[in-house]
Amino acid sequence: MKLPKLLFISLAILSLNSGAKAQGREIESVVEYASPGVRGMGKPQGVVIKYERLPDFGIKSESDDPSLGNGEGRIRRHNKFSVRALAPLVNKPQTKVILGFDYELEEFNFAGLNESSYDLYRYLEDKNLKSIGLQLAYLHSLNVRNFYLIRVKGELNGDYTRDNIKISDYLKATVDLAYGWKKTPDFAIGVGLQWGYTFGRQRIYPGILYNRTFNPKWGVESIFPANVRLRYNANEKTLFYTGYRLEGASYDIFADETNLRRFGEIELRRTDIKGLLRMEREIYDFLWFGVEGGYRRYYRHRIFDEVGSTDELITNDLAGAGYVEVQLFLVPPRKWTERSSNR
Template sequence: MEIRKLLLGALCLVFFTVHAQAQAPETETLEEYATPGVIGMGKSRGVIIGYERLPDFGIDSESEDPRLGDGSGQVRRHNKFFVKAYAPLVNKPQSKLILGFDYQLEEFNFENLNENSYDLYRYLEDKNLKSIGLQLAYLHSLNERNFYLIRIKGELNGDYTRDNINIPDYLKATIDVAYGWKKTPTYALGVGLQLGYTYGRQSIYPGVLFNKTFNDKYGVESIFPANARLRYNANEKTLFYAGYRLEGASYDIFADETSLSQFGEVEFRRTDIKGLLRMEREIYDFVWFAVEGGFRQYYRNRLFDEVGSRDELITNDLKGAAYVGVELYLVPPRKWAQRQAQ
């Protein structure tokens, strides 16, 4: 039922975003302003709907607290579902203000759980760990060579439901700032910082943007160290990628009806690295789909005694696992792009 509601909401966002893109100004000046994008990259996206699955991997858990003890089990599947939408509030040649919304849900299903199974596994079973985010991103081009980006994002991350949500318990904020140089139409370079929870505990993370197209077929897209991909343009409707991506999440949870309930609000953090292969393909004009697969290796997966704490309650050791994901997304209609080029 919840997935059905999400899909219905996503379709509404689809129509809203396509309309917003179609109504973008037609009087763009001919002067070129600097942006992070380069020739050969895929088109910007308005709405994205995606699903990912990691099947069948082992988990071992250790705790120094005798009230929790150690445990082990087998995860039958780890599911992720997400919807993202972006709409331009300001869409001028030199300045763009983008409003973004995203909803993500992930759940774990374990094999052969019973009343004697490890409490953390019993709590996570079929539990919807959610993230609802709202963001504003401002991109400004100073001239033909220089640009900067500021993004502010707020997220509600945790095991809340519609009936028990308390915003201060789950709210997390992220701020990104970046400055870049557009060397040529095929080469953009930038540096930036993020204050956020992308890889678990709130920290400051540096990043280096490097986008370069070498020829009609090959290019590189990266924000190091978070991700890097080699791009192959088969044609204007089909793109292939190979690379890696770091992923993380931080959830505030209240693990009631288990031994974890005595700790009240605890924080579940994870950081993974994925080696990936990806294909993106146009279905019809502004509708594209993507298929991605690869191997996920966990880096950290831990439970902490309170939000923002360094004191670990449980350390989880997850086995590496293959994964597969699919996406359906919208890009600006081709007619609009042709009008912009005139």
């Protein structure tokens, strides 16, 4: 889920001390190895707890299968909760290896459901669609100008519970490759490919990294077309952002309690775009919080007759809606970064 965003965060934490320094014993010169980070970026987020809510929006569903038919309803709220942890296994000036774990769930609460309501809505009501992921990212600086990234991630995405989970039914893999150039301490660019689920179905998607700080107050952070953010540094403890973000997900589900059960394992894929405003603020040294709000518009939200299929069972049209998101996250303490900078 939200794979471009995860790649962006991986790049951020891998670029801890964005100009990684190495100094020989017998020379005074300091080598600043290339990385995707630039001056002015927010601190890498090691552990993040996040909650998001989208209140009250409509949904319409259509199917060419007469046994499923069409439906219409209202979603009272759409909740999302996630926990993510990223930790460095190797943190050398030229080479960084990051291990990451994340757990996410989302659920829908519908208004006025009863036994005659549309089958898909009755099935999704209070159903926890989950994602458990493990990733390994490798960043290597070739010299002071060039770097590359390799990231591999596996996720279990679907409606499973502790009692019925079967890894082969829910496992999805993602691979990211990127190569970049550090032009100056304030400017880094790169190109990359992702084999993943940004637009629901697993495909290869290109991306362009563009991180630039124009002056002490303003900068841009982006992996286009997945996300673009304009950054304003109010001070070292407060940052503001505005921009957009694409998010995608794919869930394998078994809707046994409905007419969908005759299809066995089916797949729900979604892609949406969010226009956002965001603030990040330090609470105490290593502890920060973030508040984000904006408008979400679904690009696609569909049910397919089997995993990886192109045959749509149900096409859902979800109305646009505002959303709010709150985060609490841990960053490296100042003494760690100061110690690393003085090496």
